[in-house]
Amino acid sequence: MMTTASVSVLVACMLIIGTAFLFAQNVSAFMAKIEQQNEIVAFIDEKVPEEEYQSLKARIEALDSVAEIRFVTKDQALLDYRAQLGEDGAYLDAFSGEENPLRNSFVITISDLDNFKKVSETVSGMEEIDHVRDTQDIVNVLLSLRNVVQILGIWIMIILGVVSLFIISNTIKIAMHNRRHEISIMKYIGATNRFIRWPFVLEGLFIGILSAAVCFGLQWYIYTYVMGRLFAALNFVSLVPFSQLYPGIAAIFVGIGVIVGGFGSAASIRKYLDA
Amino acid sequence: MIVFDDVYKKYPNGTNALNGVSFKIDDGEFVFVVGHSGAGKSTIIKMLMHEDKPTYGEINVNGFDINKMRKRKIPFLRRTMGVVFQDFRLIETMTVFENVAFPLRVVGTSRRVIRRRVPYVLGIVRLSHKAKNYPKELSGGEQQRAALARALVNNPRIIIADEPTGNVDPVMAKEIMELLSEINKMGTTVIVVTHDKDLVNTFNKRVITLEDGKVISDQTGGYIIHEEF
Ligand SMILES: Nc1ncnc2c1ncn2[C@@H]1O[C@H](COP(=O)(O)OP(=O)(O)O)[C@@H](O)[C@H]1O
Ligand SMILES: [Mg+2]
Numbered sequence A: 001m002m003t004t005a006s007v008s009v010l011v012a013c014m015l016i017i018g019t020a021f022l023f024a025q026n027v028s029a030f031m032a033k034i035e036q037q038n039e040i041v042a043f044i045d046e047k048v049p050e051e052e053y054q055s056l057k058a059r060i061e062a063l064d065s066v067a068e069i070r071f072v073t074k075d076q077a078l079l080d081y082r083a084q085l086g087e088d089g090a091y092l093d094a095f096s097g098e099e100n101p102l103r104n105s106f107v108i109t110i111s112d113l114d115n116f117k118k119v120s121e122t123v124s125g126m127e128e129i130d131h132v133r134d135t136q137d138i139v140n141v142l143l144s145l146r147n148v149v150q151i152l153g154i155w156i157m158i159i160l161g162v163v164s165l166f167i168i169s170n171t172i173k174i175a176m177h178n179r180r181h182e183i184s185i186m187k188y189i190g191a192t193n194r195f196i197r198w199p200f201v202l203e204g205l206f207i208g209i210l211s212a213a214v215c216f217g218l219q220w221y222i223y224t225y226v227m228g229r230l231f232a233a234l235n236f237v238s239l240v241p242f243s244q245l246y247p248g249i250a251a252i253f254v255g256i257g258v259i260v261g262g263f264g265s266a267a268s269i270r271k272y273l274d275a
Numbered sequence B: 001m002i003v004f005d006d007v008y009k010k011y012p013n014g015t016n017a018l019n020g021v022s023f024k025i026d027d028g029e030f031v032f033v034v035g036h037s038g039a040g041k042s043t044i045i046k047m048l049m050h051e052d053k054p055t056y057g058e059i060n061v062n063g064f065d066i067n068k069m070r071k072r073k074i075p076f077l078r079r080t081m082g083v084v085f086q087d088f089r090l091i092e093t094m095t096v097f098e099n100v101a102f103p104l105r106v107v108g109t110s111r112r113v114i115r116r117r118v119p120y121v122l123g124i125v126r127l128s129h130k131a132k133n134y135p136k137e138l139s140g141g142e143q144q145r146a147a148l149a150r151a152l153v154n155n156p157r158i159i160i161a162d163e164p165t166g167n168v169d170p171v172m173a174k175e176i177m178e179l180l181s182e183i184n185k186m187g188t189t190v191i192v193v194t195h196d197k198d199l200v201n202t203f204n205k206r207v208i209t210l211e212d213g214k215v216i217s218d219q220t221g222g223y224i225i226h227e228e229f
Helices: A002-037 A052-063 A074-095 A113-126 A137-176 A182-189 A193-234 A243-275 B039-048 B072-080 B096-106 B111-124 B142-150 B170-183 B198-202
Strands: A039-044 A066-072 A107-111 A129-133 B002-010 B016-025 B030-035 B056-060 B081-084 B158-162 B190-195 B204-211 B215-219
Touching: A002 A193, A002 A243, A039 A052, A039 A113, A066 A074, A066 A113, A107 A113, A107 B096, A113 A129, A113 A137, A113 B198, A129 B072, A137 A182, A137 A243, A182 A193, A182 B072, A182 B170, A193 A243, A193 B096, B002 B081, B002 B198, B030 B039, B030 B170, B030 B198, B039 B056, B039 B142, B039 B190, B072 B096, B081 B170, B096 B111, B096 B142, B111 B142, B142 B158, B142 B170, B170 B190
Parallel strands: B030 B190, B030 B204, B081 B158, B158 B190
Antiparallel strands: A039 A107, A039 A129, A066 A107, B002 B016, B002 B056, B204 B215
16 A cells, blocks of 8 residues: 555656656757757958968867868858848849858857857957857857756756655655564564564565656656657657667666665664664 | 673663662573562563663673673574563464464574474464464463464573463463473473462472562572562
């Protein structure tokens, strides 16, 4: 009876922890994708002669966190722009060749978003660069989103971990209280604390591992079928497949189950046996 | 061997349960401990088992120094004695067989030995037919005998019985006493705690008489004070 109740509560706790974990994993996978798409476009001053492009490129490339740097001629830029506009782009033909108002540029991708601003400022401060265009606003949003997700995830884990510990230790305490008479008799007959303890620790471990197993199944179902369909319907971003995440999830659940089950029960028994 | 040397016990509420008790019980003895209700008999058993420590004085039980021994050794002290408690203290959730097997399991006896030893001991106390019953399904006398079987099963060096005839009819009482006497003849120290005057007088054994936490007499054959216990 008690076991069923505590397994249910534990499963609920683990499910929330697992969901937080999966959410965080998806966010960071999503971030990784976005990070690659965040570019700094550095427009080269017209006064800089083309012979110097190579050394300028090398200097930018040498900066911290620069993953890739690509040179784009102003002609190419015009073509790209024209392609983007499609049919309506025809009027741009008037600006081709000598009439091209655009500048030659470097397109820089950053490996670590935390350094995005620094790189952008450094490049922008270079004499040979006229100005830069970047996506700093989006980067800022992404960065704070990532921090919030991480901090939230950690707090959810800590709080629910403590709740789980409390649940198990309480279940075992109740089990011991129900059997206190029996336990005291065992002690009179010469049973060591260890002998008395192990069935209770085993019970705690059993509850923990059973909860982990149930929760793993549930998590898999919810993630793959419920969230998977939801995301597919939204056609927004694709979920990281469960097959890539299940070792982490399994480790978390079994870890919580064993630690909370084993330690939770052992700790509550220690109090009980010494009293 | 049991040695009490000038033992005092004062409970936290101020009751002086023992006031300088000294006696020595050698291996293989049969001893009655008698006294009024409240004289301190059960307190002596508590001291023997290290359920509680004396306030003052030395106690040695089967080589264990009660004052100096470490807490983790307590189970090993208790395994040297079999106690038949006044209230039996059988485990309600276990059958008679399991109750009697319990002290064996505690010391890690194999199933094979348990399957032989438990029926043998239940046979001695004539309770074989109740092996599968739970304590609640037994009469007072049967519970008494189950408790005795559990005390015996490990071949302890000392058997202590607290009021073993308190809950049973005279015929059963006599039977239990004869059984304890048999056990004693095989070399086990037997201590019977009782206030039953007739019982004590039937046997020509050593009697330690307690009053107000003091030993007022320690001699063989009947007991001397003429009050009604
Ligand atoms: N745990 C306890 N706390 C306080 N007083 C106790 C406790 N146990 C026994 N006593 C008191 O100590 C005295 C001796 O008790 P006990 O040893 O049980 O006597 P007996 O077994 O001879 O009847 C009695 O006055 C009893 O009320
Ligand atoms: Mg008593």
